Amino acid sequence: MTRAIRKxxxxxxxxxxRFLPATKAVPKEMLTILDRPIIQxxxxxxxAAGIExxxxxTGRNKQVIEDHFDIAYELEETLRRxxxxxxxxxxxxxxxxxxxxxxxRQQEPLGLGHAIWCARDIIGHEPFAILLPDMLMKxxxxxLSQMVEAYESHGGNIISVExxxxxxxxxxxxxxxxxxxxxxxxxxxxxxxxxxxxxxxxNLYINGRYILQPEIxxxxxxxxxxxxxxxxxxxxxxxxxxxxxFHGVEFRGxxxxxxxxxxxxxxxxxxxxxxxxxxxxxxxxxxxxLVKTS
Numbered sequence: 628m629t630r631a632i633r634k635x636x637x638x639x640x641x642x643x644x645r646f647l648p649a650t651k652a653v654p655k656e657m658l659t660i661l662d663r664p665i666i667q668x669x670x671x672x673x674x675a676a677g678i679e680x681x682x683x684x685t686g687r688n689k690q691v692i693e694d695h696f697d698i699a700y701e702l703e704e705t706l707r708r709x710x711x712x713x714x715x716x717x718x719x720x721x722x723x724x725x726x727x728x729x730x731x732r733q734q735e736p737l738g739l740g741h742a743i744w745c746a747r748d749i750i751g752h753e754p755f756a757i758l759l760p761d762m763l764m765k766x767x768x769x770x771l772s773q774m775v776e777a778y779e780s781h782g783g784n785i786i787s788v789e790x791x792x793x794x795x796x797x798x799x800x801x802x803x804x805x806x807x808x809x810x811x812x813x814x815x816x817x818x819x820x821x822x823x824x825x826x827x828x829x830n831l832y833i834n835g836r837y838i839l840q841p842e843i844x845x846x847x848x849x850x851x852x853x854x855x856x857x858x859x860x861x862x863x864x865x866x867x868x869x870x871x872x873f874h875g876v877e878f879r880g881x882x883x884x885x886x887x888x889x890x891x892x893x894x895x896x897x898x899x900x901x902x903x904x905x906x907x908x909x910x911x912x913x914x915x916x917l918v919k920t921s
Contacts (some may be wrong), residue, residue: 629778629779629782630677630685630753630754630839631677632676632754632756632775632778632817633675633677633678633680633684633753633755634678634679634680634681634700634749634750634753634755634756635680635681635682635755635756635757635758636677636681636682636684636742636743636746636750636755636756636757636758636818636829637666637669637673637681637682637683637684637757637758637759637760637773638733638739638742638743638757638759638760639654639656639666639684639686639689639692639760640684640685640686640732640733640742640868641686641736641737641761641850641886642655642686642798643655643656643886644660645886645888646888648889652688654688654689654692655693655761655885655886656692656760657692658693658885660716660763660891660894660895660898661778661895661899662720663806663907664695665760665763665885666695666760667695667721668763669760669762669763670723672719672723672758672769672771672772673756673758673763673771674723675769675771675772676756676772676774676775677772677775679727680727680728680729680733680749680758681727681728681729682724682728682729682746682810683728683729683730683781684729684731684733684742684743684745684746684920685730685731685732685733685831686732686733686734686736687813690838690909691896693728693730694723695842696721696722696723696728697722699718702718703715703718704817706718706801708729708791713826714869721836722729729749729760731744731745731746731749733745734744736857736875736916737857737858738848738857738858738859738860738864739759739857739858739859739860740847740857740858740859740860741857741858742835743757743843743844743847744847744848744858745843745859747844747847747848750841750844751841752841753841754838754839754840754841755838755839755841756771756774756836756837756838757836757837757838757839757860757868758771758835758836759836760834761835761884761885761886762834762836762882762883762886763882763883763885763894764834764836764880764881764882764883765880765882766878766879766880766881766893767880767895768862768879768880770834770878770880770882771836772786772788772835773879774836774838774876774919775838776780777810777812777874777876777913778838781812781874781875782872783840783872783873784837784840784867784871784874785832785838785839785874785875785876786802786837786838786873786874786875786876787834787835787836787873787875787876787877788802788813788831788832788834788867788875788876788877788878788880789831789832789834789837789878790830790831790832790877790886791830791831791832793827793830793857794824795820795830796822796824796827797822797824797827797828797830797838798821799821799860800818800819800820800821800833801818801819801822801827801828801829801830801831801832801833801834802815802817802818802827802828802829802831802833802875803816803817803819804816804828804829804831804875805816805836811876811877812874812875812876813874813875814872814873814874814875815868815875816906817868817875818833818861818864818865819860820859822859822862826864831875832875832918833861834878834882835859835882838879840865840867840871842870842871843860843864843867845861846863846866846867847860847863849862850862850866871889879896883897896909896913
């Protein structure tokens with residue numbers, strides 16, 4: 628019988644160097660897609676999947692993330708005096724209940740595996756989710772919700788994947804797969820981090836969502852540094868694969884890599900076009916810009 632996925636880890640200690648100078652003083656996770664910071668979309672995805680407690684692994688100059696999910700007394704009191712009830716409701720909706728968020732510090736940039744290991748004492752000995760905050764997942768049913776359904780059926784460890792063109796497989800972590808099941812999940816039989824061109828076992832890349840068993844922490848604690856001189860989560864998962872089952876879920880939706888400028892801009896346009904009022908204003912503007920640049 629599988630244990631429920633109650634907790635999630637969001638590693639938010641990255642420097643966001645691809646967005647300098649914007650991220651010199653503002654964390655990349657707080658850059659906005661329309662009127663909400665990227666991190667809010669990811670937290671909403673986790674909560675929609677039934678996550679009860681979110682652990683943020685932060686670094687220096689990330690205090691504003693904690694402030695975003697806290698009460699803002701002066702702002703909220705001003706809104707009350709001005710009868711801005713709608714704005715108050717928005718703030719209350721995004722604010723987690725007391726005691727359902729934790730913040731722990733990753734003092735050095737030692738890789739994703741090290742960031743996850745920093746959350747070990749808060750997670751404890753139970754399965755947990757990982758959501759990379761750069762990856763914004765857009766679908767009628769959230770990516771993590773799709774994964775939780777697969778976990779409830781198969782247990783073990785769950786990794787979300789999606790297709791990438793074969794000539795780009797060398798840029799990603801790629802899974803080796805068994806035959807698909809009736810529920811569109813499949814057993815993962817191997818993983819390769821950034822395979823050499825022409826050597827990838829599939830064109831399914833790991834897109835930034837995981838459900839892992841707590842035994843991963845013991846492996847990360849003793850994990851040697853890998854690519855880039857960092858402690859790689861993929862290396863620890865490969866070791867765990869020799870002890871536990873791994874299953875893949877092919878995400879049905881759109882993924883925007885908001886750690887890149889093109890992905891960030893694409894996400895803003897996609898979400899704006901979903902808003903009927905904004906779309907009516909944006910489409911003529913886009914058409915005009917495309918004519919100018921064609």
